Amino acid sequence: MSTTLFSKRLSKELIDLKINPPAGIEVAESDTFKCWKLSLDGVEGTLYAGERFTLEFRFTPNYPMESPEVVFVGNIPIHPHIYSNGHICLNVLYNQWSPVLSVRSVCLSIQSMLSSCTTKEPPPDNNHYVKTAKASPKQTQWSFHDDSV
Amino acid sequence: MSSTPFSPIVRIDRDLPSVVESDSHRLIVRNEERSGVISPSEIASTSTQNSSGNASTSTQISTDVRSLMLPEEIKDKRCWICFGEESDSVGKWVRPCKCSLICHEECLLAWITENQKSTALKKVRCPQCRTLYHLAERASLLLRVFSIVDSTIQSSIPYFTIFGVTFAIAVTNIHYGAYAVITMVGLEEGEKLLEGPWSWRICFTLPLVPILLIFSRARIADPVMPLIPMLFIRYDQLRTTMPLNPSLTISLLPWVRIVYNYSYNRLFGRLEQSWRRQLEPYSVTTDSENGENGNERRRENQDVLDRLDRSNAGRKIIGALCLPFISAMVGSFIGRFSFIRSRVPDTFHRNILGGCLFIVIKDIMNLTYKYQRAKHRRSRHIKNYTEFANEELTSNIR
Numbered sequence: 001m002s003t004t005l006f007s008k009r010l011s012k013e014l015i016d017l018k019i020n021p022p023a024g025i026e027v028a029e030s031d032t033f034k035c036w037k038l039s040l041d042g043v044e045g046t047l048y049a050g051e052r053f054t055l056e057f058r059f060t061p062n063y064p065m066e067s068p069e070v071v072f073v074g075n076i077p078i079h080p081h082i083y084s085n086g087h088i089c090l091n092v093l094y095n096q097w098s099p100v101l102s103v104r105s106v107c108l109s110i111q112s113m114l115s116s117c118t119t120k121e122p123p124p125d126n127n128h129y130v131k132t133a134k135a136s137p138k139q140t141q142w143s144f145h146d147d148s149v
Numbered sequence: 150m151s152s153t154p155f156s157p158i159v160r161i162d163r164d165l166p167s168v169v170e171s172d173s174h175r176l177i178v179r180n181e182e183r184s185g186v187i188s189p190s191e192i193a194s195t196s197t198q199n200s201s202g203n204a205s206t207s208t209q210i211s212t213d214v215r216s217l218m219l220p221e222e223i224k225d226k227r228c229w230i231c232f233g234e235e236s237d238s239v240g241k242w243v244r245p246c247k248c249s250l251i252c253h254e255e256c257l258l259a260w261i262t263e264n265q266k267s268t269a270l271k272k273v274r275c276p277q278c279r280t281l282y283h284l285a286e287r288a289s290l291l292l293r294v295f296s297i298v299d300s301t302i303q304s305s306i307p308y309f310t311i312f313g314v315t316f317a318i319a320v321t322n323i324h325y326g327a328y329a330v331i332t333m334v335g336l337e338e339g340e341k342l343l344e345g346p347w348s349w350r351i352c353f354t355l356p357l358v359p360i361l362l363i364f365s366r367a368r369i370a371d372p373v374m375p376l377i378p379m380l381f382i383r384y385d386q387l388r389t390t391m392p393l394n395p396s397l398t399i400s401l402l403p404w405v406r407i408v409y410n411y412s413y414n415r416l417f418g419r420l421e422q423s424w425r426r427q428l429e430p431y432s433v434t435t436d437s438e439n440g441e442n443g444n445e446r447r448r449e450n451q452d453v454l455d456r457l458d459r460s461n462a463g464r465k466i467i468g469a470l471c472l473p474f475i476s477a478m479v480g481s482f483i484g485r486f487s488f489i490r491s492r493v494p495d496t497f498h499r500n501i502l503g504g505c506l507f508i509v510i511k512d513i514m515n516l517t518y519k520y521q522r523a524k525h526r527r528s529r530h531i532k533n534y535t536e537f538a539n540e541e542l543t544s545n546i547r
Contacts, residue, residue, distance in 0.1 A: 005231050005256070012232045064230060065263040098276035099230040099260055100250065 006061050007033055013103050025107045033059060037073070038107060046115040053077050055110065056086075057103055067097030069136050070106060078120045081113065081146070085130045087137040089123070091144040094137075219244065223251060230256035246280035257282070267303070269296040319356050326355030329362075329473040334395070335496040350381050362469040365406060375403040395497050405505070417516060424523035476504030 010033045017027050017038075024041035036057045042048025053076070058069040070093050072086040081089040092101055092109055123129065133140060226235045226242055229250045233240075240253040261282065264273045270293065273282050331339030343351070361377065364370035378400030386396040393401075480496065480503030483489050493499050 005259075008238075009230075009232045062263075065260055099256075100276045102232075 006059070006063050009064055010059065017104060022104060022108060022111075024111060025104075028054065035059070036103070038103070040107060040111060040114075042077075043111065043115045047117055047120055048077060048114050051075070051077065055107065057106075064099035064102075067093055067101075067138070068103070068106070069138050070110075071137060077114060078122055079114060079117050080119075080121055080123055083123055083126055083129050083133070085133060087129075087133060087140065089142055089144070091142070094142050095144075226251055228252040228256055230260055245282050246275040246278050248275060248278035248280070250275060250277055268300045322356035322359050325470070326358035329358050330355070332473050332477045333497055333500050338496065350383075354381050359470055362472060363466050365403075366465040366469045371407065375400075375407065378403065392493070392495060392498055398498065398501060402501070409508075413512065421516065421519060424519045427523045427526050472504060472507075473500075475507050476500045479503030479507045 014027065014030055014036075017025075021027070024043060026039045027036065028039045029035075029037035036059075038055045038057065040053045040055055042051040042053075053072055054074045056071050056073045060066050060068075070088060072082060072088065076082065076084055076086050083089070088110065090109065090113060092106065129140075223244070227233070228238065228242075230252050231238065233253065235242075238253065240255050242251060243254045243257060244251045245257065261273045261284070265271045270288065274280060275282065327339075327343055330342060333339075334342065357377070361374070365374065378396075382396050382400050386394045388394070389397070477500045480500030483503055483506070484496070484499050489499065489502075493502060
């Protein structure tokens, strides 16, 4: 049941993203239901205008019950909530995940997080975190304290 | 009440993606004004609003009216979990909350099960409107009790772990302490000492033995070391008798250690420091340098030396823990000489003496080793090729 749910929902999301892509978001790679890559453009008039980033989504067969693993790859934006290894500190990716969210809404959330940034600077504990973090950000115990950026 | 007048709202729901898309820029701009991240659930809830209408009233209307509708009455259903629509999915539709989300019963049960993985009977709410899901279920009292017990055990595991580890360390320490005492005072005396019900003094001091031995190798505990024996010594043991009471000897040892370390540093500290500095790459000349630059350099050197010291932690700990046994070995060795035997008749004091002797000999050997290495380093120079080219040639020919 869960495998059919998983592939059915992901194919629907994919069709929706391809037919109806949100502004500045584009599916770059979606060969399997395991891993997708989406390109994310910085919104005009914000600090990231003109920059293009790549988000990597990794799904388990338990998606959408379980959150996807989302990280930036390649060119990683400098942002107070994005670590230089691509890990993103955003509650909806971890404890606040629910199936009502989707690849699209996560992308929009991250785009909005980038757009509302006022100073381009890495997180204060970046060096320590990057040294000690596991490969998957889902293994990190995140604490979400700043809802302004 | 018929559903026809309100069908536009329902249709907007179905067109969710396009509304979000056309609104996305506006959302972000608005978001910037109050400088906050907009959560996807907010995006979803905004999308249910009629784009032309006032936000709060349209949500209000949709809530009021839709709360009266059963899932069967809603057209164009779309499950918020599997994204299946009426046309391409099967299963019973449910509408468990007051907001616009509807879903398959199977899907929602799966989501609730996922949420209850860690704690059974955990309350689950709608991710959008926070309405508590109401389940018709047969939860017996027994299941409830089990669930509470289960979550209590789950949350108490870390405390048990800490307790267990502490207990294990304490037991190890007590064993080590007892063994060290027997080694130092000899088997007969030791068995007498540790026999029978233990007084609180023994209970507290035995686990402290390895800890104090280790701290005796570090400087951080210097100010408190001499005070610790004071906590445990009995008043009547303070009298000076000949030979000294073993308890008094033990409480004097920290003082002896301080005096010894102090005089060692006074006598050899500088010398040792300079030898060590000579063994650092590129540091032979820094002493003559003056000014800020020189200071900086010296501080760096100090850092290097500190780091070297720290890397020796394992060696120091093992050394500290071996000390009682080495002392006993040296003690029994010097006990063979009759003039020591006559002056220090009891095993314990001979062993203490042995330990002191060992430390002094070890320090002398250490100093000699450092001196030899520094001398060796100073004597070095690199030979030019021409100086040994002939030798090499001749040896090759041979």
